[in-house]
Amino acid sequence: MITKKEDPCMSEIDILMVYPRLGSQDTVLRDIPLSLLYAAAHSVKNGFRVKILDCRLYPKHWKAKLEAILQRGCSLVGLSVMTGHPITTSLEIAKYVKETYNVPVVWGGPHPTILPEQTLANPYVDFIIRDWGSEPLCQLISALKGRGPILEDIVGLGFKKNGHIVL
Numbered sequence: 828m829i830t831k832k833e834d835p836c837m838s839e840i841d842i843l844m845v846y847p848r849l850g851s852q853d854t855v856l857r858d859i860p861l862s863l864l865y866a867a868a869h870s871v872k873n874g875f876r877v878k879i880l881d882c883r884l885y886p887k888h889w890k891a892k893l894e895a896i897l898q899r900g901c902s903l904v905g906l907s908v909m910t911g912h913p914i915t916t917s918l919e920i921a922k923y924v925k926e927t928y929n930v931p932v933v934w935g936g937p938h939p940t941i942l943p944e945q946t947l948a949n950p951y952v953d954f955i956i957r958d959w960g961s962e963p964l965c966q967l968i969s970a971l972k973g974r975g976p977i978l979e980d981i982v983g984l985g986f987k988k989n990g991h992i993v994l
Contacts, residue, residue, distance in 0.1 A: 839900030
């Protein structure tokens with residue numbers, strides 16, 4: 828008997844990687860979000876389901892695109908964040924994710940690498956990854972799913988524990 832296979836694009840994903848709007852640079856910078864592709868590499872190689880959403884492509888409808896993905900289920904939302912205007916749009920995304928779905932949010936990229944304590948002080952950011960993030964991201968999703976190392980053993984990871992920032 829032939830059965831219809833579940834469409835993997837319609838099922839729950841492990842990590843949603845989001846590239847935020849950049850502000851005035853959105854019309855100038857139209858390259859692919861390499862930071863997200865690099866960050867997702869180890870997770871994909873280890874069998875995790877990763878989806879990438881580039882909000883620059885949907886300047887007026889990014890929330891609808893995000894909503895459609897999150898409604899299907901997601902274990903972790905990651906954002907690549909540069910210092911400047913992207914912080915504002917990343918906070919908008921993180922706030923929406925936390926308030927609407929209560930999904931853990933991790934920030935990576937230049938801003939959390941340079942200012943990890945400041946980034947983690949925000950209530951909408953659960954984790955940060957400093958420097959190269961592919962391996963720590965894979966270890967983080969493994970830990971969140973109960974299959975990986977304890978958070979304290981993940982090199983480059985920052986998080987909050989009992990109201991204190993752990994780097």
